[in-house]
Amino acid sequence: MRKIEHIGIAVKDLEASNNLFEKLFGAPAYKEEAVESEGVKTSFFMNGPNKIELLEATNPDSPIAKFIEKKGEGIHHIAFDVEDIEAEMKRLAAEGFILLNDKPKKGADNKLVAFLHPKTTNGVLIELCQEIK
Ligand SMILES: CC[C@@H](C(=O)O)C(=O)SCCNC(=O)CCNC(=O)[C@H](O)C(C)(C)COP(=O)(O)OP(=O)(O)OC[C@H]1O[C@@H](n2cnc3c(N)ncnc32)[C@H](O)[C@@H]1OP(=O)(O)O
Numbered sequence: 787m788r789k790i791e792h793i794g795i796a797v798k799d800l801e802a803s804n805n806l807f808e809k810l811f812g813a814p815a816y817k818e819e820a821v822e823s824e825g826v827k828t829s830f831f832m833n834g835p836n837k838i839e840l841l842e843a844t845n846p847d848s849p850i851a852k853f854i855e856k857k858g859e860g861i862h863h864i865a866f867d868v869e870d871i872e873a874e875m876k877r878l879a880a881e882g883f884i885l886l887n888d889k890p891k892k893g894a895d896n897k898l899v900a901f902l903h904p905k906t907t908n909g910v911l912i913e914l915c916q917e918i919k
């Protein structure tokens with residue numbers, strides 16, 4: 787794992803949160819993207835070297851809808867940039883972490899992604915991200 791790729795924040799209303807984060811950072815989201823397989827629409831902000839992903843649920847079964855129902859809005863996951871996602875998944879599985887995917891899947895912002903179950907990572911949902919070249 788290299789650096790933090792992004793921090794994911796679960797929000798109820800993407801448009802309202804886009805306005806809020808635009809005021810916070812002084813610059814608008816550089817991208818909006820829906821990811822149907824995850825039941826989310828997302829927006830991305832850069833602040834210096836830091837990337838923030840806002841996520842709104844698009845259906846009641848979405849992980850974001852369930853998370854907001856239980857815990858409310860807030861930090862949902864931390865994503866780490868990896869060079870070789872399949873090798874990293876294999877390494878982490880051998881270390882005893884529970885992976886939520888058998889293989890990498892297409893995420894947002896041109897990434898292949900995979901998740902580790904928060905019950906094996908001190909209650910924090912971890913995402914692995916590999917840039918698609
Ligand atoms: C846009 C694409 C991509 C990107 O490119 O960046 C994304 O970021 S997609 C983000 C949304 N997708 C995901 O989160 C996929 C991975 N998540 C899951 O598979 C599930 O959400 C889960 C983590 C397995 C939980 O699902 P499930 O067991 O069905 O939900 P429950 O509501 O029953 O929760 C069980 C248990 O887990 C706790 N939980 C749930 N989410 C989180 C979280 N984000 N962080 C910490 N803990 C979480 C939840 O509170 C429950 O705990 P207990 O109540 O103590 O049992």
Ligand SMILES: [Co+2]
Pocket residue numbers: 792794839863865913
């Ligand atoms: Co993410």
